[in-house]
Amino acid sequence: xxxxxxxxxxxxxxxxxxxxxxxxxxxxxxxxxxxxxxxxxxxxxxxxxxxxxxxxxxxxxxxxxxxxxxxxxxxxxxxxxxxxxxxxxxxxxxxxxxxxxxxxxxxxxxxxxxxxxxxxxxxxxxxxxxxxxxxxxxxxxxxxxxxxxxxxxxxxxxxxxxxxxxxxxxxxxxxxxxxxxxxxxxxxxxxxxxxxxxxxxxxxxxxxxxxxxxxxxxxxxxxxxxxxxxxxxxxxxxxxxxxxxxxxxxxxxxxxxxxxxxxxxxxxxxxxxxxxxxxxxxxxxxxxxxxxxxxxxxxxxxxxxxxxxxxxxxxxxxxxxxxxxxxxxxxxxxxxxxxxxxxxxxxxxxxxxxxxxxxxxxxxxxxxxxxxxxxxxxxxxxxxxxxxxxxxxxxxxxxxxxxxxxxxxxxxxxxxx
Amino acid sequence: xxxxxxxxxxxxxxxxxxxxxxxxxxxxxxxxxxxxxxxxxxxxxxxxxxxxxxxxxxxxxxxxxxxxxxxxxxxxxxxxxxxxxxxxxxxxxxxxxxxxxxxxxxxxxxxxxxxxxxxxxxxxxxxxxxxxxxxxxxxxxxxxxxxxxxxxxxxxxxxxxxxxxxxxxxxxxxxxxxxxxxxxxxxxxxxxxxxxxxxxxxxxxxxxxxxxxxxxxxxxxxxxxxxxxxxxxxxxxxxxxxxxxxxxxxxxxxxxxxxxxxxxxxxxxxxxxxxxxxxxxxxxxxxxxxxxxxxxxxxxxxxxxxxxxxxxxxxxxxxxxxxxxxxxxxxxxxxxxxxxxxxxxxxxxxxxxxxxxxxxxxxxxxxxxxxxxxxxxxxxxxxxxxxxxxxxxxxxxxxxxxxxxxxxxxxxxxxxx
Numbered sequence: 001x002x003x004x005x006x007x008x009x010x011x012x013x014x015x016x017x018x019x020x021x022x023x024x025x026x027x028x029x030x031x032x033x034x035x036x037x038x039x040x041x042x043x044x045x046x047x048x049x050x051x052x053x054x055x056x057x058x059x060x061x062x063x064x065x066x067x068x069x070x071x072x073x074x075x076x077x078x079x080x081x082x083x084x085x086x087x088x089x090x091x092x093x094x095x096x097x098x099x100x101x102x103x104x105x106x107x108x109x110x111x112x113x114x115x116x117x118x119x120x121x122x123x124x125x126x127x128x129x130x131x132x133x134x135x136x137x138x139x140x141x142x143x144x145x146x147x148x149x150x151x152x153x154x155x156x157x158x159x160x161x162x163x164x165x166x167x168x169x170x171x172x173x174x175x176x177x178x179x180x181x182x183x184x185x186x187x188x189x190x191x192x193x194x195x196x197x198x199x200x201x202x203x204x205x206x207x208x209x210x211x212x213x214x215x216x217x218x219x220x221x222x223x224x225x226x227x228x229x230x231x232x233x234x235x236x237x238x239x240x241x242x243x244x245x246x247x248x249x250x251x252x253x254x255x256x257x258x259x260x261x262x263x264x265x266x267x268x269x270x271x272x273x274x275x276x277x278x279x280x281x282x283x284x285x286x287x288x289x290x291x292x293x294x295x296x297x298x299x300x301x302x303x304x305x306x307x308x309x310x311x312x313x314x315x316x317x318x319x320x321x322x323x324x325x326x327x328x329x330x331x332x333x334x335x336x337x338x339x340x341x342x343x344x345x346x347x348x349x350x351x352x353x354x355x356x357x358x359x360x361x362x363x364x365x366x367x368x369x370x371x372x373x374x375x376x377x378x379x380x381x382x383x384x385x386x387x388x389x390x391x392x393x394x395x396x397x398x399x400x401x402x403x404x405x406x407x408x409x410x411x412x413x414x415x416x417x
Numbered sequence: 418x419x420x421x422x423x424x425x426x427x428x429x430x431x432x433x434x435x436x437x438x439x440x441x442x443x444x445x446x447x448x449x450x451x452x453x454x455x456x457x458x459x460x461x462x463x464x465x466x467x468x469x470x471x472x473x474x475x476x477x478x479x480x481x482x483x484x485x486x487x488x489x490x491x492x493x494x495x496x497x498x499x500x501x502x503x504x505x506x507x508x509x510x511x512x513x514x515x516x517x518x519x520x521x522x523x524x525x526x527x528x529x530x531x532x533x534x535x536x537x538x539x540x541x542x543x544x545x546x547x548x549x550x551x552x553x554x555x556x557x558x559x560x561x562x563x564x565x566x567x568x569x570x571x572x573x574x575x576x577x578x579x580x581x582x583x584x585x586x587x588x589x590x591x592x593x594x595x596x597x598x599x600x601x602x603x604x605x606x607x608x609x610x611x612x613x614x615x616x617x618x619x620x621x622x623x624x625x626x627x628x629x630x631x632x633x634x635x636x637x638x639x640x641x642x643x644x645x646x647x648x649x650x651x652x653x654x655x656x657x658x659x660x661x662x663x664x665x666x667x668x669x670x671x672x673x674x675x676x677x678x679x680x681x682x683x684x685x686x687x688x689x690x691x692x693x694x695x696x697x698x699x700x701x702x703x704x705x706x707x708x709x710x711x712x713x714x715x716x717x718x719x720x721x722x723x724x725x726x727x728x729x730x731x732x733x734x735x736x737x738x739x740x741x742x743x744x745x746x747x748x749x750x751x752x753x754x755x756x757x758x759x760x761x762x763x764x765x766x767x768x769x770x771x772x773x774x775x776x777x778x779x780x781x782x783x784x785x786x787x788x789x790x791x792x793x794x795x796x797x798x799x800x801x802x803x804x805x806x807x808x809x810x811x812x813x814x815x816x817x818x819x820x821x822x823x824x825x826x827x828x829x830x831x832x833x834x
Contacts, residue, residue, distance in 0.1 A: 019751055023775050096774075102796060108785055110795050115777055117807045196632075200807045215613075221638050221808040242830040249832035334436055356825050357513075358440050360532055368525055368828025377833065378527050378824060379519060390534050390617045390821045391638040392809035404807045407795060408773050411785025413659040415666035416794065 003183065007191045010146055010179050011198030014119045017174035018144035022116050024173065026093035029140055032171035036132070037085040039163045040078055047073055050159035051128070058152055070126045071153055081132050088136045091381045094399045095142045109410040114403045116142030118200040121192060123148045123214055125206035128156035134205070135164050135178050137384050141402035144177045146199065148192060150206075151184035158182055193218040201392075205385060223397065225388040227312040228258030228340035230370040233329040233355070234278075235346035236269035242367060243345040244278045249369040250343065252285035256314045258386060259341050259363075259373040263309060263319040265329045268294070271322045275299055287316045294322035309336040326351055330358055337361065339388050341373040362388060362395030420600065424608045427563055427596050428615030431536045434591035435561035439533050441590065443510035446557055449588035453549070454502040456580045457495055464490055467576035468545070475569055487543045488570055498549050505553045508798045511816045512559045526827040531820045533559030535617035538609060540565045540631055542623035545573035551622070552581050552595050554801050558819035561594045563616065565609060567623075568601035575599055610635040618809075620802060640814065642805040644729040645675030645757035647787040650746040650772070651695075652763035653686035659784060660762040661695045666786040667760065669702035673731045675803060676758050676790040680726060680736040682746045685711070688739045692716055704733045711739035726753040743768055747775055754778065756805050758790040779805060779812030 040047070051073040058068055094114050101111035120143045124130045131147055138145035149157035161180035168175045181188050193202065196219035203223045204214035211224050232250050234243040250261035266274055275298045279289060289301040290308050301320070308319040309332070323329045326344075333342055343365040344355040352366045363373040373396060375383025380398030387393045393401040457464070468490040475485055511531050518528035537560045541547045548564055555562035566574035578597040585592045598605050610619065613636035620640045621631035628641050649667050651660040667678035683691055692715045696706060706712075707721040718737070725736040726749070740746045743761075750759055760782040761772040769783045780790040790813060792800025797815030804810045810818040 019777070022777055104794075104796055108789065115811075118777075216636065219633065221806065223808075239830070245830065245832055253833055352827075356530075360436070360439055360535070360823065363824040363826065365826040366828055368826055368831040369833050371833040372525065372826060372831070373824070377521075378826075379521050389638065391640075392821075394821045395824045404809075404811045406777065407780040407790070407812045409780065409782040409785055409789060409795075410769075411783055413656070413662065414785040414789070415662055416670055416786050416788040 003185060003188060004191050007181065007188060007195065010181065011119070011195040013176035014144040014146050014179060015198045017176040018116065018118045020174050021139070021142050021144055021177050022095070022118075024142060026095075028171055028173060029093070029142070030089040032139060032167050032173050033085045033089040033136055035170050036136070036164060036167035037082045039167055040082050040085075040132070043163060044075065044078060047078065047156070047159060050155040053155040054128075054153050063152065067126055067152075071128065071156075073128055073156055077129060081129060084133060085136055088140050088382060091140065091399060093140065094403045099405055106414050107412060108414050111408050112405040113408055114400070115406050117402055117404055119144045119146065119198055120402065121146045121148070121195075121199045121202040121220075123189060123192070123202065123204045123206075123210065125150045125210060126152050128153040128160060130205060131157045131160045131180070132164070134203075134384065137382055137399060138402060139173075139177060141399045143402055144174075146179050146181065146192070148181040148189060154184055189213075190217060193220075196220040203385060221392070223385065223387050223389070223393060223401075225258065225340070225386045227338050228260070228386075228388075229262045229310065229312050229336060229338040230259060230341040230373075231263050231265055231329075231333050231337060232261050232343045232345065232370060233265040233323075233326070233333075234267060234270065234274055235326060235344055235348065235351055236267040237348040237351065238267075238270065238274075238345040239347055240270060240274050240277060243274060244281050246343065246345055246367070246369050247278050248281050248285050250371055251282060251287055251318050252316060253369070253371055255316050258312075259370050260314070261318065261370050262312055263321065263332075263336070265332060266295075266320065266322050267326070267329075268322050268324050271295070272298055275320070282318065285316075287318050290317065290319050292321040295320045312338070326355065330355070333359060333361070340386070341365070341370040343368060343370050362386065420602060420605060421608050424598065424605060424612065427598065428536070428612040430593035431561040431563050431596060432615045434593040435533065435535045437591050438556070438559050438561055438594050439512070439535075441559060445588055445590060446510070446559070447506040449556060449584050449590050450502045450506040450553055452587050453553070453581060453584035454499045456584055457499050457502070457549070460580060461492065461495060464495065464573070464576060467572040470572040471545075471570050480569065484543055484569075488545065488573075490545055490573055494546060498546060501550060502553055505557050505799060508557065508816060510557065511820045516822055523831050524829060525831045528825050529822040530825055531817070532823050534819055534821055536561045536563065536615055537819065538563045538565070538612075538616045538619040538637075540606060540609070540619065540621045540623075540627065542567045542627060543569055545570040545577060547622060548574045548577040548597070549581070551620075551801065554799055554816060555819060556590075556594060558816045560819055561591075563596050563598065563609070565598040565606060571601060606630075607634060610637075613637040622802060638808070640802065640804050640806070640810060640818075642675065642757070642803045644755050645677070645803075645805075646679045646727065646729050646753060646755040647676060647758040647790075648680050648682055648746075648750050648754060649678050649760045649762065649787060650682040650740075650743070650750075651684060651687065651691055652743060652761055652765065652768055653684040654765040654768065655684075655687065655691070655762040656764055657687065657691050657694060660691060661698050663760065663762055663784070663786050664695050665698050665702050667788055668699060668704055668735050669733060670786070670788055672733050675729075676787050677731070678735065678787050679728060679730055680738065680749075680753070682749060683737065683739050684743070684746075685739050685741050688712070689715055692737070699735065702733075704735050707734065707736050709738040712737045729755070743772065747772070750776060750778070757803070758782070758787040760785060760787050779803065
């Protein structure tokens with residue numbers, strides 16, 4: 001009960017703070033971000049000390065390599081956080097933008113204006129960097145934020161939140177605009193997900209288990225993405241050298257991320273020429289292949305099973321399938337894909353346009369790597385995540401996606417008849 | 418289990434249909450809408466017969482006045498549906514609109530294009546008109562739709578859906594683009610709300626109980642509005658005649674709807690002049706007042722209790738409160754309001770701008786009636802509902818709100834370095 005009351009109070013305080021934060025000038029918000037950058041720089045020793053406590057606890061619990069690595073706040077990572085805060089401060093403020101304005105026949109002037117979403121909840125796993133990165137974006141877009149980090153980063157998150165609140169105070173922003181759920185009690189997450197009256201949206205960041213848990217238990221809307229089963233389709237009219245370069249980049253440039261290619265689809269007309277050439281380049285990059293029946297006749301590689309087409313490997317494994325047409329490639333994508341990112345490689349104007357129109361993924365590319373599905377790469381200037389659900393935001397989410405629009409109307413006494 | 422399988426199949430078929438519907442030309446969709454208008458006109462007798470069965474059953478169950486009235490498909494209501502279909506056909510198609518396009522430093526041309534949401538579920542109560550109105554908007558925006566009407570309109574909804582599917586077929590659109598959950602089993606709604614893999618968004622239309630049930634049980638996102646506790650604030654610098662006209666219109670022009678005023682806030686400086694004048698006009702329009710302590714000293718009216726400030730009367734009752742400043746008026750709105758619609762009446766430039774900026778409701782008006790919060794009145798050309806949650810859409814929702822955007826990228830072989 002004490003826990004429930006604590007979280008309910010946090011929600012109320014965040015709601016109150018959000019009402020003030022919605023009308024802040026960009027200057028005030030930027031001042032907070034720059035102050036936070038200064039505090040990070042001047043608190044390097046304290047940050048390292050807090051982080052050391054988490055790392056010791058993790059070592060005692062035999063946390064494995066990559067999880068342990070993500071937990072570390074190295075000097076380089078602090079530098080990156082500082083640079084990131086200055087970048088966010090330099091971005092244009094989405095709040096207050098009039099996205100449209102028009103005149104009604106009765107003289108009422110109606111418009112739509114960007115306003116913050118209100119209170120944003122962020123539930124995330126081991127990386128304590130997220131505490132600063134996510135808070136910065138939420139605040140820049142005028143939102144209050146309630147953070148709930150992983151228990152393994154408890155001390156780091158706690159100290160970073162203290163700095164964030166200090167920066168809020170010194171820029172005269174409401175300190176309850178940033179709050180951290182400071183308990184390792186897992187029940188806290190469930191209670192947080194019930195605060196639909198005070199939290200406008202929940203953004204889970206982490207593995208699929210966490211995201212599914214949040215989606216199933218949240219009473220408020222959730223911005224989420226489950227997985228990225230991304231495809232590159234090499235068309236019969238593709239430039240095969242370009243197709244090879246794009247395939248290697250999409251798979252191997254950073255295989256552990258959601259916008260990496262998981263399945264390569266190849267038109268039957270070019271399979272015999274393309275596959276040996278691509279396989280050579282892919283294998284040089286460390287990629288191991290799993291092919292459909294037709295692929296294994298051309299290449300010596302492991303056979304793929306039905307499960308492989310659904311798989312998000314997140315490693316250097318690649319499924320390969322030969323298809324008879326672009327229609328078959330699109331049917332494969334609709335059946336097995338996750339609506340994340342798909343690319344076609346073709347020199348055909350007609351097929352490029354058709355693929356762009358018919359594939360309904362969050363990013364559809366012609367002649368470019370799937371790895372571009374990223375807020376920074378697409379030019380949004382920031383990224384809070386990638387959404388694979390269609391509501392509110394589909395694909396990379398930047399500052400604009402942390403806002404909504406309200407209608408405004410300038411009248412001269414209009415009444416409805 | 419049979420029911421669960423049936424609904425799961427409907428979801429799958431809707432998903433398949435939605436993939437085709439996303440690439441339809443506007444011509445094809447408009448042809449379907451016009452065909453439906455023709456079918457309604459030529460099937461008046463059959464519609465009346467189906468509706469009669471529902472009305473008989475309702476009479477046998479002693480359904481009361483307004484509920485019985487809403488169930489009726491009168492010749493006038495059929496005329497309105499026909500006119501509405503032609504109007505929707507005449508609206509611009511939101512699908513395919515490139516809302517933005519820009520160039521990245523590496524030459525990648527990135528854009529955002531409107532696409533349909535996918536599959537939309539509509540759960541509604543007694544009015545069978547919704548079957549046609551909601552389906553028309555979903556289809557025009559390229560979506561497949563699964564309808565679940567009230568059991569009291571079973572025969573009417575069933576026959577109207579047959580006509581819709583006939584119109585789909587004759588325009589060569591996939592018939593599973595429109596489906597009705599044809600059972601009065603209440604369990605069906607629960608199962609429908611679990612189909613997150615095939616239904617992209619659920620839109621409940623009806624009373625607060627229905628909407629809360631949907632919001633609590635849906636696995637997919639929900640576009641909803643609970644209630645409209647709308648305010649008019651009469652400022653110290655208001656034109657008092659204008660304020661009276663707006664107050665009467667906002668309260669009494671149609672009191673049973675969500676954008677009607679429920680609480681009138683009056684600045685203390687003008688209360689003694691304004692209240693008697695406004696009360697006279699309001700009482701002439703049949704309105705009965707409940708006033709705060711200061712109001713009852715000026716007017717002879719019932720005193721208001723704390724509960725009155727939260728109340729959505731939906732009738733000719735109006736709560737009245739005297740406030741000392743615009744700050745107090747805004748604090749009242751933030752505390753008791755529902756973020757639906759608020760208006761200020763003022764001749765002060767500064768206060769008009771401040772009120773527009775600080776009030777975070779879905780529509781904020783200066784010197785105009787709250788009754789304008791309606792998709793048609795605001796110029797959206799259509800309305801599927803009004804959202805009071807911030808995600809995806811806030812306020813009146815037209816065709817655009819039944820779409821989302823995907824990113825597209827035109828490359829020349831770009832890879833990520």
